[in-house]
Amino acid sequence: xxxYTENELAQDLENQEYKFGFVTDIESDTxxxxxxxxxxxxxxEKKEEPEWLLEYRLKAFAIWKEMTEPEWxxxxxxxxxxxxxxxxxxxxxxxKYESWDDVDPEMKETMKKLGxxxxxxxxxxxxxxxFVMDSVSVATSFKEKLGELGVIFCSFSDAVQNHPDLxxxxxxxxxxxxxxxxxxxxxxxxxDGSFCYIPKGVRCPMELSTYFRINAGGTGQFERTLxxxxxxxxxxxxxxCTAPQRDENQLHAAVVELIAMDHAEIKYSTVQNWYxxxxxxxxxVFNFVTKRGMCNAHxxxxxxxxxxxxxxxxxxxSCILKGDYAIGEFYSVAVTNNYQQADTGTKMIHxxxxxxxxxxxxxxxxxxxxxSYRGLVQINKSAQNARNFSQCDSLLMTDECGAHTFxxxxxxxxxxxxxxxxxxxxxxEDQLFYCMQRGISEEKAISLIVNGYCKEVxxxxxxEFAVEAQKxxxxxxxxxxx
Amino acid sequence: xxxxxxxxxxxxxxxxxxxxxxxxxxxxARTFLAENDFPTTRVERFKYTRLTKLANAxxxxxxALAVADFRKHQICSDAIAIYIVNGIVHLPESTLPAGxxxxxxxxxxxxxxxxxxxxxxxMNVLYAQSGVCVHVAKNTVLDSVIEIVHVCTxxxxxxxxxxxxxxxxxxxxxxxxxxxxATNDCFSHVHTSIEVGKQAHVNVEKVQLESSEMFSFxxxxxxxxxxxxxxxxxxxxxxxxxxxxxxIQVQGEHAETHLNGMYMLNGQQxxxxxSTVDHQVANCESHELYKGIMDDKSTSVFxxxxxxxxxxxxxxxxQSNANVLISExxxxxxxxxxxxxxxxxxxxxxxxxxxxDDDAIFYLRARGLSEKSAKQLMLTAFMSDVLDKITIxxxxxxxxxxxxxxxxxxxxx
Numbered sequence: 001x002x003x004y005t006e007n008e009l010a011q012d013l014e015n016q017e018y019k020f021g022f023v024t025d026i027e028s029d030t031x032x033x034x035x036x037x038x039x040x041x042x043x044x045e046k047k048e049e050p051e052w053l054l055e056y057r058l059k060a061f062a063i064w065k066e067m068t069e070p071e072w073x074x075x076x077x078x079x080x081x082x083x084x085x086x087x088x089x090x091x092x093x094x095x096k097y098e099s100w101d102d103v104d105p106e107m108k109e110t111m112k113k114l115g116x117x118x119x120x121x122x123x124x125x126x127x128x129x130x131f132v133m134d135s136v137s138v139a140t141s142f143k144e145k146l147g148e149l150g151v152i153f154c155s156f157s158d159a160v161q162n163h164p165d166l167x168x169x170x171x172x173x174x175x176x177x178x179x180x181x182x183x184x185x186x187x188x189x190x191x192d193g194s195f196c197y198i199p200k201g202v203r204c205p206m207e208l209s210t211y212f213r214i215n216a217g218g219t220g221q222f223e224r225t226l227x228x229x230x231x232x233x234x235x236x237x238x239x240x241c242t243a244p245q246r247d248e249n250q251l252h253a254a255v256v257e258l259i260a261m262d263h264a265e266i267k268y269s270t271v272q273n274w275y276x277x278x279x280x281x282x283x284x285v286f287n288f289v290t291k292r293g294m295c296n297a298h299x300x301x302x303x304x305x306x307x308x309x310x311x312x313x314x315x316x317x318s319c320i321l322k323g324d325y326a327i328g329e330f331y332s333v334a335v336t337n338n339y340q341q342a343d344t345g346t347k348m349i350h351x352x353x354x355x356x357x358x359x360x361x362x363x364x365x366x367x368x369x370x371x372s373y374r375g376l377v378q379i380n381k382s383a384q385n386a387r388n389f390s391q392c393d394s395l396l397m398t399d400e401c402g403a404h405t406f407x408x409x410x411x412x413x414x415x416x417x418x419x420x421x422x423x424x425x426x427x428x429e430d431q432l433f434y435c436m437q438r439g440i441s442e443e444k445a446i447s448l449i450v451n452g453y454c455k456e457v458x459x460x461x462x463x464e465f466a467v468e469a470q471k472x473x474x475x476x477x478x479x480x481x482x
Numbered sequence: 483x484x485x486x487x488x489x490x491x492x493x494x495x496x497x498x499x500x501x502x503x504x505x506x507x508x509x510x511a512r513t514f515l516a517e518n519d520f521p522t523t524r525v526e527r528f529k530y531t532r533l534t535k536l537a538n539a540x541x542x543x544x545x546a547l548a549v550a551d552f553r554k555h556q557i558c559s560d561a562i563a564i565y566i567v568n569g570i571v572h573l574p575e576s577t578l579p580a581g582x583x584x585x586x587x588x589x590x591x592x593x594x595x596x597x598x599x600x601x602x603x604x605m606n607v608l609y610a611q612s613g614v615c616v617h618v619a620k621n622t623v624l625d626s627v628i629e630i631v632h633v634c635t636x637x638x639x640x641x642x643x644x645x646x647x648x649x650x651x652x653x654x655x656x657x658x659x660x661x662x663x664a665t666n667d668c669f670s671h672v673h674t675s676i677e678v679g680k681q682a683h684v685n686v687e688k689v690q691l692e693s694s695e696m697f698s699f700x701x702x703x704x705x706x707x708x709x710x711x712x713x714x715x716x717x718x719x720x721x722x723x724x725x726x727x728x729x730i731q732v733q734g735e736h737a738e739t740h741l742n743g744m745y746m747l748n749g750q751q752x753x754x755x756x757s758t759v760d761h762q763v764a765n766c767e768s769h770e771l772y773k774g775i776m777d778d779k780s781t782s783v784f785x786x787x788x789x790x791x792x793x794x795x796x797x798x799x800x801q802s803n804a805n806v807l808i809s810e811x812x813x814x815x816x817x818x819x820x821x822x823x824x825x826x827x828x829x830x831x832x833x834x835x836x837x838x839d840d841d842a843i844f845y846l847r848a849r850g851l852s853e854k855s856a857k858q859l860m861l862t863a864f865m866s867d868v869l870d871k872i873t874i875x876x877x878x879x880x881x882x883x884x885x886x887x888x889x890x891x892x893x894x895x
Contacts, residue, residue: 072526379835396825399792409816410530411835414807420818420833426825 031088037061040188043088047157047191050164060177060187067181073343074372074404077312080251080286087189087222146204151235152197153208156224159195166197170228174257174294174320182253182288182314186222190255193224198233198264207462209238223254229264229299236267238465250275251286252310258293258301262323265300266293269461270317271469274309281339281368284311291315297323297352304460306469307334307342308476316374318347321355321383328357331457333469335476336369336401345375345392345407350383350416359390362454366397366477372404379416386413392422395453397477447474488537489520489601495543495639496609503590504607504643507598511607514598527600530783530815531754536697536723539667541639552633555661557689558876561629566672568633569611569640581622581652587613593645594675596703597729603701606641606673613643616656620649620679627655627874632672634662634696639669647677648684650707655685657877660700660721662692667722671699678710680734686714687877691884692721694749701727708734715871716772718745718753719884728757732794735765743772744868746885747780747812754783761794770801773868775861776812777889787819788829795824801831806838806864808857858891 031042040061044054069079146153152163159167177187198204229235239256252274260266268291277284287310293301303317319328330346348357357377365371373392394403405422427449435445451458451470458466493515520537521528552567564584565572573584587610598604618624630644648654656676662668678684692698698721706712716726730739745753759768774782788799805814818831838860846856862869872878882893 394820394822396822396827399795399825401825402821402823404822405818405820405831407816407818407833409833409835410813411805411807411815412813414810414812414837416807416835417837418833418835420816421830422818422820422832423828423830424820424822425828 031086033086034083035085035087035189039087043189043191046088047160049160052168053160056172056177057188060184061189063178064181064184064188067184069181073314073374074370074406075312075314075341075343077286077341082185085251088191149202149205150199151202151204152195154195156190156193156195156226159226163195163197166228167195167226170226170257170259171224172257174259174292175255175290180290183255183290186224186253186255186290190222190224193226193254195225196227196235196237198229198235200230201232202230203233204235207236207238209240221250221252221254225254225256227257227266227268228259229261229266231261232263233261234265236269236462238269238462240271240273240465240468252288254289256289256291256317260293260295260299260301262296263298264296265302267302268293268304268317269465270305270307271465271472272305272307272309272313273472275311276309276338276340277311279338281311284340285309286311287313287315289315291317293317293319293328295319295321295323295326295328298325299323300327300329302329302331302460303346304331304457305333306457306461306472307332307344308472310342311340313340313342313344315344316346318349319357320349320351321357322351324352324354326352326355328355330357330359330361331460332361333364333454333457333473334362334371335364335473336366336371337476338367338369340367340369342370343372343374345373347376348378348388350377350379350386350388353382353384354386355383356387357389359388359392360456361390361392362457363392363394363403364397364450364453364477365394365401365403368398368400370402370404372406373422374406376408377410377418377420379411379413379418381412383413384415386416388416388418390420392420393453394422394424395450396424396426446477450477489515489518492520492537493605493609495541496605496641497543497611499608499610501588501590501610501613501643503587503593504610506592507595507607511598511604514604515601515608518601518604521601527756530781531723531725531752536669539669539697540637541667541669542637543639552631555631555633555659556629557659557880558627558629558657558874561627561657564614564628564630566612566630566632566642568635568638569642571612571614573614579624579626581619582624582628583617583619585615587615587643587645590615590645594677594705596673596675599727599729602671602699603673603727606643606671606701610641610643610673613645616644616646618648618652618654621651622649623653624655627657629657629659631659631661632670634668634670634692635664637666637668638664640671642670642672644672644674646674648679648682650679651681652679653683655874656687657874658686658688658700660688660690660692660698662696664693664695667695667697668693669697669699671701673701673703675703676705676712678704678706678712680707681709682707683711684713685873687872687874688714688716688726689877689880690716690718690721690724692724694720694722694751696721697723699725699727702729704728704730706730706732706734706737706739709736710734711738711740713740713871713873714742715868716741716743716755717872717877717881718743718747718755719881720751720888721753722751724751724753726753726755729760730758730768731760731762732766732768733762735763737766739766739768740871741768741770741772742868742871744865745772745774745782746777746889747774747782748777748888749780750778751780752782754785756783756785758787758789759799761788761790761797761799763793764795764797766794767798768800771868771871772803773865774805774814775865776805776807776814777809779809779811781813781815783815783817784833785817785819786831787821788831790822790824790827790829792823795826797824797827797829799827799829803833804864805835806861807835808837808861858893862893
């Protein structure tokens, strides 16, 4: 958000248009549209992949063909035509840059508009950014510093080339290709993504960050992220997204797999702000993501997400608490406006003894949007003394939107303690009155109350993300007072 | 098509209904059955309920056993009692108080159209054998309790259907007793529709004490008019597989709805409590409280849904489900749902699952209570807020007596 002034904010609000809606004019290398075995072979060939990965893709494709699209979510949309999507799009110049200066100036401009000027980020925050433009990593910074500690942080394709053993061992171990329709599709056609490995006992000194960005018209983005934290290590991983404005619906079906070995900790934060469609609900990104983490003994995985974008969101970052004393956390703010639809939540699968999970979900619906929390807390027979606390609050801003809660609580062990609580209400008139009486405008008062309402979640975000998230909340809810 | 055969196999033993008032709904039910199979756990509504045993059970639908002492199952001694024994209706012999009429369902001219949510509701429309129509005229305040006693024996399987209408400003208390003498597998599905008129007060106590061989399905559909108060207490004390489906449509402003439930299970019993409160108009409130104690290998399901429509502003809806597991192998599935389309509402739900607090038990034992008494005391305290909602003393006494007998306790009222 560097250089983003109040005036600009005011202008954005005035325009009510999608803030990051622009298309970068870079020549893309796109494969023909459609999906068949030849396309998969072509993607694999273009990426110079080893034979085993091609086989993996083809197997996934065979499985996907047998599957049907899930319909249980509380969302309505026109199903994407999977034969009308180009499954691979990479910026033409695929050579790797030695230094920041070599990077295409136009791409630099894009990053600037995104508010992640690399120089600034490197200097001010010490964040290493693995910038993904469409499907190929363009620049990776701080690689050397991370290299000294043995931390591997690179694009998924690089990992396939340079660390095939690690990739082969862990890919699909948390989200198997048979998991669901979109996970299978991703396994068949994924183009790139990020790979991260933290060796034993290493505390990653900086927050690892990847900005994904959908570019080039008509391409879906099929990211794959794999984060492996070896015994006793720690990593904080940031993921943020924006996408250019476009009329046709774009499909995003990513897979994120986290593996936390014994005593390891992974903190995974997401700010998602893809194009939500215009005021009439036309266009917008379909965000069908499978995110799951495996927690071994004494390990901890913490998901934090701020979801403000996408026309349709279908996303359940989950934790499998496999080892004893494992901890899973889920903090979420989901904002929907206009005709957006979100069906999001988490799954906490307790398998180990003394496992603990916390779920804090804050939904805000405005305009004519529908916002649902859907979650599962499953205490299995082996999970002695498991503990869960869930809180799901919904805030309704207008009388035309909807807020829904669908929690599934399954308990098979008598020593477990499970608490679930949910509330739905609107912003209190007395709260608004109190603020306005003290000279705060209605708009600002709402923003203040909403920020307070989301505070528990925003507090979990790394500093610079929290600032961005607050701005996003303000922009997303602008003019939505009912 | 294996499943569909299963459904045909299941329905083939039932004779088509001879109740004329059900005919307008028959097409809808037939279409539903044609489009749906016998439910498996892949069907959302039956996700936690395994019906394999029911599908494979042997029933004898022609069995018209003479039951000599069915009257022993009546709970309220002074009640106006209706008996449904293996689907055969025994109307009350005494004269009814003014303002109350009770007739056979077959004499009804029309019935409200009910929604068909699963195949069993559909089957009830097509195969309902008998039932009663109860009408409480407007401004009538009934002193006596109306008790409908359902008794199953032998290897009975069948569908029963009742309709209760309570007129404007009237007040009525209804006890729905479900009992059985069966030692064989038995299946019964009872659909009860209740129309609650303007400013009417209706209180329903539903007591389920069937044998451990009983597949008991009950389905209540309620329409509430303005300023009315409706309360139902679902008390599940025994049965092999019990499914309760409550559907309440709040159609008049300033109506109040109370749903309470308690379930105490042991052995391999399974109870599923499904409820929907559909708030269609503004300024209403609903309170839902379900509590359960699970022993042995029992399983329970709670699925409560609060549905607030766009026009139902100023709705206050609360929902709570609490469970205590007192054995290693028992399990609980809870799904409290909120589906809200209006903004000026206050809705909340909570769900907890846990066990008895060791510290509290220690406290009681340190004061000289045996472990058993300490646990009983704690469990009674846990249940007390639901038990307190029971308005008819005889029902409360029966509940305590049953619990004491089954769990070998010595609870006192």
